[in-house]
Amino acid sequence: MEFAVVDSSDVTDPVLRADLLDTWIAATDAGGSVGFVAPAPVHKVAVTLDLALERVAAGQDLLGALHDGSRFIGMGLLVANAGVLFEHWRTVLRVMVHPKYQGSGAGTQLMTGLHEAARGLGLEQLKLTVRGGQGLERFYERFGYQVVGTHPRAIRLSADDYRDELSLVMSLNQR
Secondary structure (H helix, E strand, C coil): CEEEEECHHHCCCHHHHHHHHHHHHHHHHCCCCCCCCCCCCHHHHHHHHHHHHHHHHCCCCEEEEEECCCCEEEEEEEECCCCHHHCCEEEEEEEEECHHHCCCCHHHHHHHHHHHHHHHCCCCEEEEEEECCCCHHHHHHCCCCEEEEEEEEEEEEECCEEEEEEEEEEECCCC
């Protein structure tokens, strides 16, 4: 597997889009916390992916992708914040690995690549959020993230299923 920062001029590649969409749908359908609930609403996932790719193409955000030699199998975004006072950090968003590759170290490789890319941008901190109740924070704590806050009932999966959203932050200068 190989991590790469996707050049803004390459985000219009239909193979990249198709692979990332497939990964996102598979991750959602496997119960992943990537913005939707199973069964994946394919059209909404596609629209969300296209909006993210547009921001990357415009140079606003950075897309990191993991490739297995034949297809893209993972992705993560470093999303810029509005305003000059926040230029020293970004939000890590849409971190996912195709379910076929979970448990193989792909997630670790993806996060390591994103952190290296963030350091290359001169960033000092990264922030991300996770859906509470799934233990996802333990994965990110291995990289130096710390839970800094909880938004109770921020995520509504269904009419009677609410989850907390946990905010995590890491300093890129510590590692």
